[in-house]
Amino acid sequence: MADARPRLPVSYDLAVDLICRAARRSDFAEIITLLERCFDEAAPGFFAAQTGHDSTFRLRHARVAVIDGRIAGYVRIFARRMVVAGLAVVAGGIGSVATRPDLQGRGIATALLEDAVARMRQERMEVSFLFTGIPAFYERLGYQILRQPEITLPRATARSGGASLYAVRPAAAGDLPRLLAIYRMATGDATGAIIRTPRGWTDAQHWLDERPALVATRGGVVVAYIRSRCRDFGHQILEAECAPDHADALSALVRAVAQETCSCDALVASVPTTHRLASLLRRLPEARETTDVRHPMMLRLLIDDPDITTAFARATIYFWNSDRI
Numbered sequence: 001m002a003d004a005r006p007r008l009p010v011s012y013d014l015a016v017d018l019i020c021r022a023a024r025r026s027d028f029a030e031i032i033t034l035l036e037r038c039f040d041e042a043a044p045g046f047f048a049a050q051t052g053h054d055s056t057f058r059l060r061h062a063r064v065a066v067i068d069g070r071i072a073g074y075v076r077i078f079a080r081r082m083v084v085a086g087l088a089v090v091a092g093g094i095g096s097v098a099t100r101p102d103l104q105g106r107g108i109a110t111a112l113l114e115d116a117v118a119r120m121r122q123e124r125m126e127v128s129f130l131f132t133g134i135p136a137f138y139e140r141l142g143y144q145i146l147r148q149p150e151i152t153l154p155r156a157t158a159r160s161g162g163a164s165l166y167a168v169r170p171a172a173a174g175d176l177p178r179l180l181a182i183y184r185m186a187t188g189d190a191t192g193a194i195i196r197t198p199r200g201w202t203d204a205q206h207w208l209d210e211r212p213a214l215v216a217t218r219g220g221v222v223v224a225y226i227r228s229r230c231r232d233f234g235h236q237i238l239e240a241e242c243a244p245d246h247a248d249a250l251s252a253l254v255r256a257v258a259q260e261t262c263s264c265d266a267l268v269a270s271v272p273t274t275h276r277l278a279s280l281l282r283r284l285p286e287a288r289e290t291t292d293v294r295h296p297m298m299l300r301l302l303i304d305d306p307d308i309t310t311a312f313a314r315a316t317i318y319f320w321n322s323d324r325i
């Protein structure tokens, strides 16, 4: 029986045949199939969760490339706010970049990214960021790699240590306002940090696949927290922050994470360069550090603002894995 689907032209002219537009609700079954095909390493249900449970999701930020009525490629803009030199700047994360395998290498993703950049500028987004295993592709489009240290050590070596003044327990739902307050105190001046909302924090839990966060308390008050998840390359610390004067609570939390029951042999953390967690992990036996990470962060300024350019040139970028998209 003949294939009822419209046939793609053997050769086509991108300028004529390719339409980049906002996605429609009716496109999503096709989009999710495309993403699952292009990212076969993604956890089952990841893309559906990242679309269905993200309160920042807007159809105008889901950009599709259409050829002959069929979706040929997809790019998603993630609307975020980022701290830059102590101010909140509107930022556009780029993620879920995919072209149908039979149409790759013909400029579709490039066209979609150009369309996404135009859309972000239209919405006055000032900076764009992404994470990728193929940085060369994005360098052509003006994105630059930002390097953060990734520290790896055997989990066993992080388990030991003396008695702590801090008690550690799993976070409860009622802790969220305090965790957000600790995060805000820690990142108020940290260029690169994503500004969190309660909704954003809980949304991300639908796709991060993280273990329950652990909190450190002193006198019953939560003063620090740590978030982590199990990955095939090790137990990954996603983020850890503490209230001022409670840096020692991080040691208790790292030890508690290392003692959790899971099959990961290594502890792996991508840490803001100047963060106290980085110095703590570096001191532990057999810690190895690299900035040559598998999926580095990349950044591109979208507007010509000398204050922002200078802020990024001077700052050590502060970013946690829990905000990856």
Ligand SMILES: CC(C)(COP(=O)(O)OP(=O)(O)OC[C@H]1O[C@@H](n2cnc3c(N)ncnc32)[C@H](O)[C@@H]1OP(=O)(O)O)[C@@H](O)C(=O)NCCC(=O)NCCS
Binding pocket: 038, 039, 073, 096, 097, 098, 099, 100, 103, 104, 105, 106, 107, 108, 109, 110, 111, 131, 132, 133, 134, 136, 137
């Ligand atoms: C990456 C991807 C979106 C590119 O889509 P595309 O429509 O083929 O891209 P374009 O035709 O606009 O650009 C092609 C360029 O992409 C680059 N590229 C594509 N795949 C690449 C890879 N795996 N590694 C490095 N560069 C790659 C090449 O530089 C290529 O340039 P060339 O034509 O000079 O060889 C597509 O290959 C894909 O869907 N891959 C699987 C999902 C994925 O990895 N997405 C990116 C995650 S950050």
